[in-house]
Amino acid sequence: MDNLLKAYEELADLISLTDVKVSSELQDIFDMFAVRLQRIFDVHAIGLFLYEPESPQPFQGSTNLAFDQYVKDPEFARQVEEVYAWVLERGSNVFFPSEIEPGLNDLYIPLSVFESKLGILHIITPTDPLNISRHQNIVLTIFAAQISKSLQYLKAIRQEKEAYEQQLQQEKINSLGFILAGVIHEINSPLTSIAGYNDLVLQQAAQLSPDLAEVQKVTEFGQMIARETVRALGIVKSLLRFVRKQESHEFELLSPNAVITGALELLQYEFKMNQIEIVTDLVADIPWVMGDAVQLQQVFFNVLSNGGQALNSFMEQQAEPVPKRMEVRTWFDSKQVCFSIRDNGGGISPENLKKIFDPFFTTKGIGKGTGLGLSLCFKIMNEHGGKIWAENHAQGGAIFYFNLPYDVAQQRKRTPDVIAPVLEALPPKAVKAEPSAKGPHILVIDDESTILSLIDTVLSMMNYQLTLVSSGQEACAQIRERSFDLILADMHLQDINGEELFAFIQTHRPEAVASLIFLTGASGDKHIAEFLAQYGLKCLYKPFYPKDILATVQQALAR
């Protein structure tokens, strides 16, 4: 009877607690209930695990009492996940001899409000559960109901807030788009004029006596103006991309895995150079989504490349840096496909976490980033009907989540995904190892010495043998003499143009046609485009960045 009385007292106490004050802070709620719980039981540790069915780790430890030591164990999630899921599904309190703390007992309390499953309260207790009476068990159940109510309330507030913030973010980005569209137009024309007139100035100066010190000065200044104008135009170009509205009728059915591996391939070189290991866990039978492959690839590219940079600067500051790692995952539920990209860096400060999707927000320092990358990602995901958000992972590092809706009816049109093997990180220093003479042999032809030396610099870092020539004549001599695994050729050599070079190769070394890649700056030239299309030739457009060169070469050699 004593037991019964105590149980009723607890019950009354709990009921009176409900409406008094429900805090909007999870920690407050937890503390409030933890104190109560300690009265019913001897408690060794309490952990509150919120259930998020969409997440790859559906049970997230949120707040706890002396439970950290267990959560930190990498085996922890594997040990408890199934039991948590079972308990939550079944909906009743479960006791079991503890596996994570032998000698003590685990008490799992499912938290749910009607059909909405909220989480698990995991208690490790020395109390022998076999001695718990039915009444005490009922008290526990009511206890769970009260926590659940508070959690549900908290969740509702949070969801409302989140929806509001998403909307706010969207409005911010939309209105920015309007303003930018106007500004870009106003800036684009004068910039173009500046660049044009500056060219004229340089041409005029070139006609004067080049030995005059004044002329040299003017040329030097003019070149500086030219350089800076090009930079400004580059920024305008990237802003234009931001303003452009993506129409959904341009969408096509595409494989989420292909999009994300595409982005990874572009970054392969950069990650290798920085010794960042990429771990992928992609679901092969993931449903396909409607979208713009280029734009979506850009989303992942931006997040991956940002992550890589953040990881580099974080590890540089560490006294004892650990190997850099990024994890890329895909999975799906009944409505959407999901992605996550996680790094093992320092995470994002709570203050910055609120701002990272804001236009012009950047932590990279002036001149290093426009601060538009993540806003653009946000905008693209939004236009695809999806979402992007970032969190700090419980085990360290930042994690970005993405989801995209898919249409079940369209899945019949998909083809099976082929998942590329995981990109391996090079062992430290291996990048600069002596090139062995056995790598693929590449012929590079370009009469612009800067381009030639750029390609030389980039490709020499990998295990390639290079032959560099700066004229069509030399090129033809080389091609006649030996075979190459790959030929990179400028289309506009002074002594021979691209079509002539092509004709020469076709005649003298027809098997090399397949391994020919042209380089050109004339991306809009119709004649060139037609020529390339006619023979199915590959082309790399200038201006290109080192990673473009590498990606193109790697792809071509892979065939």
Add this chain to the structure above:
Amino acid sequence: MTRFQLDIDALPTLPVIARQVLEHMNNPDSSIKDIASVVSKDQSMSTRILQLVNSAFYGFPKRIGTISHAISILGFETVKSLILGVSVIDTFKVREFDMLNFWRHSIETAALCSHIAGKVRYVRTDEAFTIGLIHDVGKLVFMLKVPEEYKLLLEKHQQQGGEMWVLEREAFDLDHAQVGAQIAQLWNFPLPFINAMEEHHLVSSAEAETGSLKQIVYVSNVLTNLTEENQEQSPDISQALQAMGLNEEELLDFLDNSYEEVNDFLNVLSS
């Protein structure tokens, strides 16, 4: 056909172990240990309870090795259902009948009762399970007491169709639901249990209080029968389903999906 006389005194009594467990269940101060100590005394009962607990039907991710853990994991009420189920089987040892279909129907009804109870927020889903499991216990009484006549009746039912309980009334003046209710009374079951069992064939049960045990058992029984082939005509339960906010498709899917689990349960129970 002979008139069937139900002799209450000659009805099988519940095994001691089930009686003791029920007593403990009614005592709020009883703990898992108390009940476990009762069950552990019966070796064969313990073995079967453990088999059930470890069956796919419950699907607990770890192996459960002792009765007390079984109780702490499944809860008092579920263990009570299991003990009752096993006791009923042991009590009514009817060899001449095809018991597999009987128990399949009972387990399916039980699973569905518990599922619906969860959906309509009936407080005790495990209680609904128990009553679903033994709702047809009256049939067992017929099989035990008047096996020859009942066999003929089953054959008649097979040939002519119609409702079994109507045939029973014609033959014996009593149907299995009424007999079952008497058994439940004899075994000191709570009144709502007895009522739900007694009226599990009456169309009026469809209109019982929304979400009541009676309505749950009625609807579950109709739906479970739907999945069994011999049902040409089934009572209209659409209004009851609507009132409870249930979707017939979803419930039939549930039955479909729990086939394996039910089989597993069945194997243990009838072993």
